[in-house]
Amino acid sequence: MARILANSYHSKLVKLRRALDFHKEELKALDTKYDEIVERKLNAFLKNANRRLSKLAFEACDKNEYARFVLEEKLQRYDVKAYMSHRAVNHGAAKRIFKAIRDGASFDDILTDRAEKMQRIAEKRAAYVRSLEKDRDSFISKTGSSDSKAYDAERAALEAAYLEEEKALKELYQAKIDKERADIEAKIAKLEDEISKIKASSSTDHSLPDDVLLSVKGLKMYFGGLKAVDDLTFDVKKGEIFGLIGPNGAGKTTVFNCITRFYDATGGDMYFENKYGEVVDLRSFKVHDIILQGIGRTFQNIELVKEISVIENLLVASTRSYKTGFIGHVFALPSLKKEEKLLRAKAMKILKFMGLESYASWYAMGLPYGILKKVEIARALMADAKLIIMDEPAAGLNDSETAELTETIRKIRDKFGVTILLVEHDMGLVMNVCDTVCAISFGQMLAIGTTEEIQQNKAVQEAYLGVKEDD
Amino acid sequence: MNRYLQKNYALFNREVKTDDKFTEGIRKLVRTPSLQYLLFGVLMCVVGFLATQKILPYSWQSAFASTFAYAIASIGFCLLMGYSGLASLGTGGFIGIGTYAVHYVMVEAKLPFFVALLAAIGVSVLIGLIVGFISLRIEGIYLVILTLALSEILKTLYAAIEPKLTLSMKDALIFGQRLPTTMSLTLVMVFLVIVMIITSNLINSPTGRAMLAMKNSTAAAQAMGISLIKYRLMSFVICTAYASITGVMLMMVMRSADATDPTGYYALITSLNILAAVIIGGYKSIWGAVFGTFIMYGIKLVIFNQIPFLANNSLIITLASGVLVIIIAMYYPGGLAQLLLEAKTKISAIIKKMKEDKYGKDLG
Numbered sequence: 031m032a033r034i035l036a037n038s039y040h041s042k043l044v045k046l047r048r049a050l051d052f053h054k055e056e057l058k059a060l061d062t063k064y065d066e067i068v069e070r071k072l073n074a075f076l077k078n079a080n081r082r083l084s085k086l087a088f089e090a091c092d093k094n095e096y097a098r099f100v101l102e103e104k105l106q107r108y109d110v111k112a113y114m115s116h117r118a119v120n121h122g123a124a125k126r127i128f129k130a131i132r133d134g135a136s137f138d139d140i141l142t143d144r145a146e147k148m149q150r151i152a153e154k155r156a157a158y159v160r161s162l163e164k165d166r167d168s169f170i171s172k173t174g175s176s177d178s179k180a181y182d183a184e185r186a187a188l189e190a191a192y193l194e195e196e197k198a199l200k201e202l203y204q205a206k207i208d209k210e211r212a213d214i215e216a217k218i219a220k221l222e223d224e225i226s227k228i229k230a231s232s233s234t235d236h237s238l239p240d241d242v243l244l245s246v247k248g249l250k251m252y253f254g255g256l257k258a259v260d261d262l263t264f265d266v267k268k269g270e271i272f273g274l275i276g277p278n279g280a281g282k283t284t285v286f287n288c289i290t291r292f293y294d295a296t297g298g299d300m301y302f303e304n305k306y307g308e309v310v311d312l313r314s315f316k317v318h319d320i321i322l323q324g325i326g327r328t329f330q331n332i333e334l335v336k337e338i339s340v341i342e343n344l345l346v347a348s349t350r351s352y353k354t355g356f357i358g359h360v361f362a363l364p365s366l367k368k369e370e371k372l373l374r375a376k377a378m379k380i381l382k383f384m385g386l387e388s389y390a391s392w393y394a395m396g397l398p399y400g401i402l403k404k405v406e407i408a409r410a411l412m413a414d415a416k417l418i419i420m421d422e423p424a425a426g427l428n429d430s431e432t433a434e435l436t437e438t439i440r441k442i443r444d445k446f447g448v449t450i451l452l453v454e455h456d457m458g459l460v461m462n463v464c465d466t467v468c469a470i471s472f473g474q475m476l477a478i479g480t481t482e483e484i485q486q487n488k489a490v491q492e493a494y495l496g497v498k499e500d501d
Numbered sequence: 502m503n504r505y506l507q508k509n510y511a512l513f514n515r516e517v518k519t520d521d522k523f524t525e526g527i528r529k530l531v532r533t534p535s536l537q538y539l540l541f542g543v544l545m546c547v548v549g550f551l552a553t554q555k556i557l558p559y560s561w562q563s564a565f566a567s568t569f570a571y572a573i574a575s576i577g578f579c580l581l582m583g584y585s586g587l588a589s590l591g592t593g594g595f596i597g598i599g600t601y602a603v604h605y606v607m608v609e610a611k612l613p614f615f616v617a618l619l620a621a622i623g624v625s626v627l628i629g630l631i632v633g634f635i636s637l638r639i640e641g642i643y644l645v646i647l648t649l650a651l652s653e654i655l656k657t658l659y660a661a662i663e664p665k666l667t668l669s670m671k672d673a674l675i676f677g678q679r680l681p682t683t684m685s686l687t688l689v690m691v692f693l694v695i696v697m698i699i700t701s702n703l704i705n706s707p708t709g710r711a712m713l714a715m716k717n718s719t720a721a722a723q724a725m726g727i728s729l730i731k732y733r734l735m736s737f738v739i740c741t742a743y744a745s746i747t748g749v750m751l752m753m754v755m756r757s758a759d760a761t762d763p764t765g766y767y768a769l770i771t772s773l774n775i776l777a778a779v780i781i782g783g784y785k786s787i788w789g790a791v792f793g794t795f796i797m798y799g800i801k802l803v804i805f806n807q808i809p810f811l812a813n814n815s816l817i818i819t820l821a822s823g824v825l826v827i828i829i830a831m832y833y834p835g836g837l838a839q840l841l842l843e844a845k846t847k848i849s850a851i852i853k854k855m856k857e858d859k860y861g862k863d864l865g
Contacts, residue, residue, distance in 0.1 A: 290724060321726040333721030335713050337785070345707065346714045350726040352707050356735070359706035360699050366706065413726070 042228060044322060044350075047306065050221045051414075052353055053214050055372050060211055064203040068196075075195055079188040083181065090178035097166040108158055112151060119147045229308070236301050236309040243268045243417060243449050244289070249298035251284050251473075258284040259473040261298075266417070266466075268303075271443060271450045273464035275457075275484075277493055281473040282453040283330075286419055289451075290327055291317040305416045322350060326410030327419040332402045336395040340386065340405050343394055344377040345370075347412040377412055383445065384408045384438065400431035404438060411446060418442075420452040424459045432456060436463050461485070469493065534787075535698045542694035545569070549686035563754060564802035566686040569693045570750035571771075571798050575778045575790040576700050577743030582776075583785035584704060585736040586716030587637075591648030593771040594655035595741045598625045599748020600758045600766065601659065604666045607674070614675045614753075621745040629741035630734065637733040644737075649769070656767040659760035666758040673753060685754040692750060696743060697787055703739075704787075712736055774798070777826045783836025792837055797822060 088096070123144040130137040238245055244266040251259040259281045266272045274282050288295045289312065300312040305324030315323065326347070334343050351373065354366045381387045384404050389397060394405065403423060410418045423439070424432045436459055443450055454460045460467060460481070467484045469476040471493040477484055484490055530536055545565060552562040574592050581587050602621035606612045636647040673680045680688065703709055712732050715722040719729055751766055752758060759765050774797045782793025801818050805811040811818060833839050 292720065292723070316728075317723045318726050318728045321724065327724050329718075329721060329724075333718040335710070335717045337713060337717075338710060342710055346710050346722075346727075347725045349707050349711045349714075356708065359708045360703055362702040362706065370707075409725070 043225060044319075046221055046225050046228070047322075048351060048353055050218060050225070051351055052369065052372070053218050053221070055376060057211065057214050057218070059372055059375055060207055060214070063210075064207065068199050068203060071199055072192075072196060075192060079192065083185060083188065086181040086184055090181035093170055093173050097169050100169075101162050101166050104162055105159065108155070112155060115151055116148070119144060119151070236311055238301055238303055238309050239265075241267050243303050244451070245299075245301045246285075246289070247299045247301075249285065249288060249300065250296045251281070251288055251293055252296045257473050259288065259295075262470065262473065262475055264468050264475070264478055266449060266451055269443065269447060269449055270465040271439065271452070271463055273460045273467040274451065274453045274470065275455075275460055275467060276470040276476075279472075280470050282470065283421060284473075285470075286327070286421055286451075286453060290325060290419060291315060291320050302417070305414055321347070321413050321415070324414060324416035325419065326413050326415030326417070328403070328406040328410055328421060328423060330421040330425055332399070332406055334394045334402060334405060334409070336393065339391050339393055340397070341374065341377050341381065341390040343405060344380065344409050344412045345373055347409045348373050348377075351413075377408075380408050380411050383442075399426055400428075400434065403427065403431075403435065407438065407442065411442060411448070415448060417449045417451060420450065420454075422454055423452060424454060424456040432459055435459070439463055534701045538694050538697040538701070538787075541697075542690040545690050546687050549683075549690075552686075553683040558807065560806070561803055562683065562686055564799060564806075566689045566754040567751060568795055568799035568802065569686075569689045569791070570747050570754055571775065571778070572791045572794040573693055573696050573750065574744045574747040575775050575782070575794045576696055576787055577740035578775050578779050579782075579784055579787065579790040580700055580704065580712075581736050581740040582779055584709060584712040584716060585733055587733060587737065588645050588776070589648040589737070589740060590645050590769065590772045590776070591632075591652040591655075591741070592744045592775045593767045593769060594648075594652030595625055595628075595744035596748035596751065596771060597655055597659050597758075597760070597767045598628065598741075599745040599750070600666055600752045601663075601748075602745070603668060603749055603752040604663065608666075608668060608672050611672070613677075618746070618749055621749050622742050625741040625745035626738050629738040633734045633737040634730075637730060637737060649772075652767070652769070652772060656760060659767060664760045666752070668752055668756045673756070680753065682756075688753060689750050692746060693791075696746070697791075701787055708732070708735070777822065779836075780826055781829050781836055783838030786836070786838035789836050789838035796825070796837075 123140055126140050127137045130140065242265045246265075247263050249259055249262045250257070262281075262285065274285060276282050284293065287293045289300060291312065295313065301309055302312050302323060302325070304310050310323060312320070312323070335346060338346075352366070352369055354363060354369060357363070358366045378387065378390060381390050384407070386401065386404055386408065389401060389405075394402065397405075407418070407420075407423075420439075423435055427435060439450060439452075440463065442448055452460075452464070464481055466478065467481055468478040469484055469487070469490045476489045476493055477487040479487070548557065549562050549565060551557045552559055552565075574596065578589070578592065581589060599621040602624065603617045606617035606620050607614065632647065632651060636644050670679065675688070704712075711722070711727045712735075714725060715727055715729060715732050723729060748766065758767075760767055762768070764770055775794070778793035778797040779790050780793070781789075781796055782791070783789030801815070805815075805818055829836055829840075835842075
């Protein structure tokens with residue numbers, strides 16, 4: 031009963047928090063919101079200015095040089111065409127020669143034919159050059175000398191006008207941005223107020239030590255008579271990389287599935303400090319509500335949607351952050367587009383951080399395995415996860431990819447301040463990256479400690495290597 | 502070179518992108534799916550008009566109208582199968598909800614057409630919610646069995662209550678005006694285009710992505726915060742609602758329905774035909790669903806019925822469509838949509854090859 035009550039109290043908060051997150055994201059994107067419009071307006075200005083200048087530039091230029099420039103350009107264009115006809119002649123001749131060789135006939139007439147054709151092409155070009163030169167001469171004799179004064183004056187005036195325009199536009203949009211910022215901040219303050227009221231009205235009696243993020247106490251998971259996990263207790267500290275190791279069938283993945291609520295644990299407690307800083311009982315949530323508390327996960331076999339692009343895969347993780355409902359989606363309302371734009375910008379930022387921005391519009395189908403693993407991690411980050419649970423992240427990767435993954439795991443820990451809980455078989459990765467390692471066997475804890483302690487531990491060695499019989 | 506001649510006469514030496522706004526805008530518009538659907542609708546209305554003027558065969562008018570009425574149900578099925586990974590064989594039964602809504606609201610109660618439409622959607626949503634809530638907790642074949650059973654129950658029910666329905670000319674009113682039979686294709690096209698636009702919006706929205714995620718992997722979808730029952734129910738209810746709209750349209754077009762007819766609207770064959778249409782067309786494409794329906798229903802009515810031999814031996818057509826389903830399921834699991842895509846890439850490859858032959862590799 032208490033759990034059901036707790037659940038309803040959270041569902042009230044979910045709505046408020048979704049709005050809050052939206053406004054916060056809006057605030058982040060505010061600075062660059064009007065950049066595009068400013069750029070477009072300035073471009074239009076430049077286009078106009080350049081059109082005016084191009085007229086004056088003709089007056090300003092040296093006519094002899096202008097004529098030479100025009101001639102060269104025309105000739106270049108002509109030569110491209112001439113190249114085609116050269117090619118066609120050669121191609122045709124070659125085909126006929128091959129045929130003649132095959133038939134055993136002589137091909138001297140083909141060669142002379144080719145030479146004649148080439149001659150004709152060259153003559154045509156010479157005639158064209160002559161006509162161009164004639165044009166040039168008549169042009170120079172017709173037009174007068176150059177005068178660059180008007181051009182220089184206009185150019186200086188336009189440059190000054192451009193700078194002024196830029197300043198004015200920036201000021202205008204800065205004022206808009208400031209106004210919007212004030213609005214959004216007021217909304218955020220109101221929402222925060224409401225949230226704190228709800229929080230005050232309901233008391234949570236759970237508490238965790240300051241540095242602990244996730245606390246698992248006496249976790250039991252029985253499948254009929256099989257004790258997959260039996261009385262397991264451990265704490266995951268904030269900001270650490272926590273490794274869970276054990277031989278096959280030790281119950282590692284079962285522990286994960288209990289934490290992410292895929293399995294309903296037979297017994298025990300799991301407390302977690304969610305992304306809003308409250309301590310919650312994980313067992314009061316449904317499996318699809320876990321992500322709202324800030325627990326993201328990746329899978330052993332990549333579970334991405336293959337038919338949509340990488341960036342859309344990231345957006346799948348923020349399905350719950352959309353304020354717009356079914357009606358908004360059906361009619362593609364502007365509010366949905368606004369949200370979509372914000373979330374896409376956020377996803378792009380994460381992809382850039384992961385070094386995946388060039389794959390953003392690629393379909394997930396057919397991308398290399400190593401990339402897909404990274405996309406899965408990016409997807410977990412997209413939901414603002416505070417704890418990322420990785421199920422065998424190095425499975426199926428080669429050595430260099432594993433090394434890269436190690437680097438990525440450290441990087442996201444440092445940049446996003448996430449805590450990472452991973453199950454892994456690759457001891458190299460575990461010993462390399464983990465701060466704390468917990469070894470389990472047959473659902474029970476063998477040892478917990480730093481990597482060195484685990485390596486020295488007798489019980490762990492026995493579980494992995496078997497009991498030594500001699501010596 | 503003179504500094505006035507090069508591009509550097511430009512202010513600050515900045516290159517300005519000078520894309521042609523007009524052609525760019527047109528290109529963008531043509532690529533917008535909703536506009537494509539609208540164009541398609543207008544085109545089909547023109548065909549209907551030409552048919553009523555007897556420039557095209559007169560029978561095309563009602564043939565196209567009934568085909569595109571079925572296409573509405575196909576699009577719903579496409580959403581259910583291609584996006585949510587579920588299947589249902591209850592389409593026939595749900596079409597019946599639409600026909601009976603028309604009967605009770607328009608014929609018996611003499612209320613306007615839109616009340617009948619809303620009633621059909623309302624009742625089908627209600628039944629969809631109840632059936633879905635019971636059956637969608639289990640996956641796969643159970644939903645198929647349950648919807649099949651439901652469809653048979655509904656069919657028997659219809660036969661028991663009122664086996665033969667007719668909509669007379671004086672009852673077929675829209676906005677208080679009589680709907681001439683020549684306008685029925687226009688009516689169907691309006692609703693088909695609306696359904697196409699709505700569905701296309703939906704599948705490109707977060708909801709569509711959530712459905713795809715759910716189809717790909719239920720575990721990953723749940724971990725990403727997607728409630729399975731919610732999205733399954735949503736797509737199932739949309740599917741039933743579309744089927745009931747089909748029922749309303751069929752009643753408006755054909756003006757009669759018979760529950761005792763073994764090949765009528767409510768029979769299992771309708772559900773199977775819709776399933777086949779979606780498989781032939783490509784189960785993830787709206788265009789595919791429409792053209793698949795055209796192959797299953799339209800070709801027979803529009804082309805084969807004009808040929809006396811085939812019109813007399815309709816079994817051959819049924820056989821041919823069965824063979825087509827087998828071939829497509831075996832070689833082109835993506836359906837006609839995939840076939841067209843492959844043809845497109847192949848043609849562009851051939852054009853490239855021809856260019857290379859002519860001008861050489863560096864220029865081609």
